[in-house]
Amino acid sequence: MLSVSNLSVDYGSTRVVDKLNLALADDEILMLVGPTGCGKTTILQALAGLIPISEGEITLGAWSASAQKPVPPEKRNVGMVFQDFALFPHLTVQQNVNFRLKDRALADHWIELLGLGALRHAKPATLSGGQKQRVALARTLAHEPVFILLDEPLSNLDAALKDNLRWEIRNALKAAGVPAIWVTHDQEEALSVGDRVGVLKSGKLEQLDTPETCFSEPSSRFVARFLGEASFIPGHLEQGRVRTAIGDAPGTPVDGATGAVDLLLRPDDVSLIPVADGGGNGEIAWVRYEGGARLFAVTLDDGTEVKVRASHETRAEPGSRVQLAVITTHPLAVFNRE
Numbered sequence: 001m002l003s004v005s006n007l008s009v010d011y012g013s014t015r016v017v018d019k020l021n022l023a024l025a026d027d028e029i030l031m032l033v034g035p036t037g038c039g040k041t042t043i044l045q046a047l048a049g050l051i052p053i054s055e056g057e058i059t060l061g062a063w064s065a066s067a068q069k070p071v072p073p074e075k076r077n078v079g080m081v082f083q084d085f086a087l088f089p090h091l092t093v094q095q096n097v098n099f100r101l102k103d104r105a106l107a108d109h110w111i112e113l114l115g116l117g118a119l120r121h122a123k124p125a126t127l128s129g130g131q132k133q134r135v136a137l138a139r140t141l142a143h144e145p146v147f148i149l150l151d152e153p154l155s156n157l158d159a160a161l162k163d164n165l166r167w168e169i170r171n172a173l174k175a176a177g178v179p180a181i182w183v184t185h186d187q188e189e190a191l192s193v194g195d196r197v198g199v200l201k202s203g204k205l206e207q208l209d210t211p212e213t214c215f216s217e218p219s220s221r222f223v224a225r226f227l228g229e230a231s232f233i234p235g236h237l238e239q240g241r242v243r244t245a246i247g248d249a250p251g252t253p254v255d256g257a258t259g260a261v262d263l264l265l266r267p268d269d270v271s272l273i274p275v276a277d278g279g280g281n282g283e284i285a286w287v288r289y290e291g292g293a294r295l296f297a298v299t300l301d302d303g304t305e306v307k308v309r310a311s312h313e314t315r316a317e318p319g320s321r322v323q324l325a326v327i328t329t330h331p332l333a334v335f336n337r338e
């Protein structure tokens with residue numbers, strides 16, 4: 001188990017990571033997300049021992065590192081996977097994976113498991129981005145690290161590749177049974193691949209929980225907005241139900257919210273029906289075509305903006321009238337009115 005307590009990192013007089021606490025089970029994947037500059041890469045570097053820490057402790061089985069007693073990177077047995085793959089261009093796939101490896105059988109195991117068998121003798125320049133990242137992962141896993149750090153491993157790949165490869169990486173990490181921390185800018189990736197998601201804000205963990213909880217019960221408006229489209233509409237919370245201008249829903253209060261509140265709505269918590277001019281309860285502000293669906297921004301008659309996702313078959317132009325209704329039956333997060 002990886003355990004991090006009160007980990008802080010300063011650059012000069014600026015605190016970049018502030019008292020980070022987390023514990024990861026042996027095969028757990030934690031997705032780390034947050035706005036640019038919030039400290040994600042710094043956390044990975046601190047865990048790998050590449051930069052000094054200011055306070056706190058990192059413990060993993062055989063070793064324990066603190067500001068007073070640092071452990072050098074080569075003694076930590078941490079595997080790292082980067083967005084730029086970091087392969088040796090003059091070596092073949094097999095030689096890259098074998099590099100500094102004692103047990104060649106493990107190289108073969110991961111080469112086969114990651115579908116690279118036919119590419120053993122290829123040089124990196126002849127591989128696609130996805131294949132290169134598989135080689136980098138095979139090399140990392142073949143060294144039997146006690147824990148793995150992935151810094152945006154898919155950000156240099158195109159969207160079609162990402163979808164499959166994120167699952168292949170997840171499966172390989174699970175097969176290896178080592179804890180992993182995976183930094184991503186992609187909220188969909190964070191929610192779909194992670195066992196847990198950590199949302200960082202200015203060097204502090206704002207929420208650390210399962211993807212479902214982070215998404216549907218965010219601990220703050222910041223987390224709600226960071227993990228997807230979020231609309232907040234005024235309502236009144238009483239006896240577990242929140243009443244709004246577009247319908248009722250069961251409510252889960254955040255920070256003891258009660259009485260006059262704001263209800264968090266995700267785009268699929270609401271239905272949209274186009275109506276004749278003069279009817280309905282709102283007007284389309286803009287529409288974004290997404291392929292299988294359309295995302296509508298609707299200005300309600302009280303001025304609140306709500307985003308709604310509807311089938312691509314739903315057609316309504318900006319300026320036209322619509323009827324919105326809350327359609328969800330699961331509890332929605334409710335925040336104190338700002």
Ligand SMILES: Nc1ncnc2c1ncn2[C@@H]1O[C@H](COP(=O)(O)OP(=O)(O)OP(=O)(O)O)[C@@H](O)[C@H]1O
Nearest residue numbers: 011012016034035036037038039040041042043185
């Ligand atoms: N070597 C350094 N010296 C001084 N400040 C640094 C150094 N490296 C990073 N920083 C600062 O520390 C903060 C956190 O940087 P970090 O790279 O960890 O953020 P990040 O969350 O990974 O950002 P991004 O999403 O853009 O990759 C930023 O304000 C950055 O400017």
